[in-house]
Amino acid sequence: MRPASLAAIALVCVLTVTVGTLGLRMSRATSDFYVAGRTVTPRRNASAIAGEYLSAASFLGVAGLMYQRGIDILWFPVGWTVGYLVLLVLVAAPLRRSGAYTLSDFAELRLESRQIRGFASLLTVGIGFLYLLPQFQGAGLALRQATGWPAWIGALLVSVVVLAAVGVGGMRSITLVQAMQYWIKLTAIAIPAFVLLAIWSQHSSGPVELGDWAVPSTDPAGxxxxxxxxxxxxxxxxxxxxxxxxFYTNPDGRDARRTTVGVLALLGGFYIFPPVYAVLGHIHLPHLAPGTRVDTMALQLPEAMTDGRSATLLTAVLAGGAFAAFLSTASGLVISVAGVVDQDVLRPLVARRTGEDAHSSVSYRMAATVAVIVPALLSRVVEPLGLAATVTLAFAVAASTFAPLLVLGVWWHRLTTTGALAGLAVGTLSALVTLGAAFLHVEPHGWPGLLLAQPAAWSVPLAFVTMVVVSRLTPGKVPPHTNRTLSRLHTPESLLPP
Amino acid sequence: MSPAQRPPSERVRVTASRRSAPRHTARPVADELSDQTVLGEIYVRGLMRAQLRLALSLLLLAVLLLGGVPVLFAMLPQTRTVTLGPLPLPWVTLGLVVYPAIVISARYYVRASERLEAAFVDVVGRG
Incomplete structure (x- = not known):
């Protein structure tokens, strides 16, 4: 039992709920619930985006995985950051100008098809659940590390706090919460890193030999x-x-771009630190405590390098920061999944049952409950794969489904409804195959195993090619308003009537 | 009061407009855009092409620079262990230098794409 760590976790949870409830007084309309009424400044929005994006995988997973597998894992934080650069140059401003709330809204607006809207909604919920799993699992690990309590209590705690913050206040309050959580996370990862580096430099004599661990692999598989x-x-x-x-919370396309630059700076500032833990762990932690997962390596590091009060304090700071990571990412995911469940399932259902429109915040809160409970239960059933590995799978699914839809949707006049549907289907199918293999532990040897474990290199080009080829084969299915939609996506706001 | 009871309004002399023909005014392209006409869409296509060219050239640069790193390590194995100051080269490039480089290229992109839009607004707004 580590009372200081427990206190730090409790503090982060209480702060999240308090700030979240404060936002309640400010949010009234439905658009406040979803996108903060679209009046968030680029600076605060950048903090909120970075706060939401840095998840369990960034805070604990990368350090643990790098500790286990060496320098090649440095590519993970690089990839997570470059992802925002790609988003900036390809889709940030046009997507904001589309004026859609969710990915499903964009799909329907661009392709003018209810069918594609439904497909996109299913995918959003699926990717959201897949990404929520490791957040709940990470919370369980961190709380067990701090208290020795069983892992399900951590998942329960995250569920309750997220529901309280999201269900009560909606997006406006969550923007404030997430902006705050970025700075909590940065502090919580930076300060222990500096302290541990100082301790290490006092005791080290001469250069450190890190061996093959610190040399990038160059074999074909690597x-x-x-x-x-x-x-x-x-x-x-x-x-x-x-x-x-x-991105919909930006006032216009220009601000969407400027926000992204801010996000890139904030992410870079954070990602300098996880490798510090991996290197120090490699030097000071030859073996992990028995029965612990590699994801908790960073939490074990302070006690391996120092003792007494400083170790207790550093561990507490790290545990609090990790919890901020679970909470902020989980709330962001729950908001978006709840938005889709609400718009596409619950509100029509409630309207049909009662014969009229239910009060929108009621069905939104019901949707948020669904969005929390399902993945929380799943996280108890599904065998954990490791935080960074699960998150990477979610990225692979998104890259082979939504990425082609967005990129071609924003830039290509000849994209057809049939083509988009075919591409989404192929991407989803390859995702299902690899997810099935991962969760059922089907791991063939050699290249087949590698292709299954890292599907993006074939599934992303396959989805793109399918979308393009089928679109070319069905030229009659270009949505009737394509030209008008694309003009709207690319015209600067200053030229449009207010 | 029914219409019939209304006092008859004064008679007004109706004359032709003093202008002999409607003056020809150039229609600003901005109106074409906001009215979503075909002409407006053609103008936007030009902007789209310029923006896409900018985006793709930045991505190509990123692919060459970042994608080249593993190739470099594989072709010249000694680059994997060379040290820059206290740190090995791979750690310096992938752990530190890459982040400011990304931020700088993002800032460059935002400026360039805002310039494209400003030029477009300039041309179109003037009509």
Whole structure:
């Protein structure tokens, strides 16, 4: 039992709920619930996006995975950051100008098809659940590390706090919460890193020999893994449900771009630190405590390097920061999944049952409950794969489904409804195959295993090619208002009537 | 009061407009855009092409620079262990230098694409 760590976790949870409830007084209309009434300044929005994006995988997963597998894992944070650069240059401003709330809204607006809207909604919910899994699992791990309590209590705690913050206040309050959580996370990862580096430099004598661990691998399998992961992370970012919802809170396309530059700076500032933990862990932690997962390596590091009060305090700071990571990412995901469940399932259902429109915040809160409970239960059933690995799978799914839809949808006049549907189907199918293999532990040896474990290198080009080829084969199915829609996506706001 | 009871309004002399013919005014292209006409869409296509060219050239640069790193390590194995100051080269490039480089290229992109839009607004707004 580590009371200081428990206190830090409790503090982060209380702060999240308090700030979230404060936002309640400010949010009234439905658009306040979803997108903060679209009046968030680029600076605060950048903090909120970065706060939401840095998840369990960034805070604990990368350090743990790098500790286990060495320098090749440096590509993960690079890929997560470059993903935002790709998003910036390809889709940021046009998507904001489309004026859609969710990915499903964009799909319907661009392709003028209810069928594609339904497909996009299903995918959003699927990717959201897949990404929520590791957040709940990470919370369980961190709380067990701090208290020795069983893992399900951590998942329960995150569910309750997220529901309280999201269900009560909606997007406006969550923007404030997430902006705050970025700075909590940065502080919580930076300060222990500096302290541990100082401790290490006092005790170290001469240069450290890190061995093969610190040398990039150059065998074909290693290169394939690197390139495939990079492709998944670079193109997957734009297709994550919680990332796009955040861009709608910018006032216009120009601000959407400026926000993204801010996000890139904030992410870079954060990602300098996880490798510090991996290197120090490699030097000071030859073996992890028995029965612990590699994802908790960073939490074990302070006690391996120092003792007494400083170790307790550093561990507490790290545990609090990790919890901020679970909470902020989980709330962002729950908001976007709840938005889709509400718009596409619950509100029509409630309207049909009662014969009229229910009060929108009621069905939104019901949707948020669904969006929390299902993945929380799943996280108890599904065997954990490791935080960074699960998150990377979610990126691969997004990269082979939403990325082609968004990129071709924004730039290509000849995209047809049939083509988009075919591309989405192919991307989803390849995602289902690899997810099935991952969760059922089907791991063939050699290249087949590698292709299954790192699908992006083949599934992303396959989805793009399918979308293009089928579109060319069905020229009659170009949506009737394509030209008008594309003009709207690319015309600067200053030329349009207010 | 029914219409019939209304006092008859004064008679007004109706004359032709003093202008002999409607003056020809150039229709600003901005109106074509806001009215979503075919002409407006053709103008936007030009802007789209310029924006796409900018985006793709930046991505190509990123692919060459970042994608070249593993190739470099594979072709010249000694680059994997060379040290820059206290740190090995791979750690410096992938752990530190890459982030400011990304931010700088993003800032460059935002400026360039805003310039394209400003030029477009300039041309179109003037009509």
């Amino acid at each position: 290169l394939y893994t690197t390139y495939s992961t990079m492709l998944a992370l670079c193109l997957g970012t734009m297709g994550l449900p919680h990332v796009l919802v955040r």
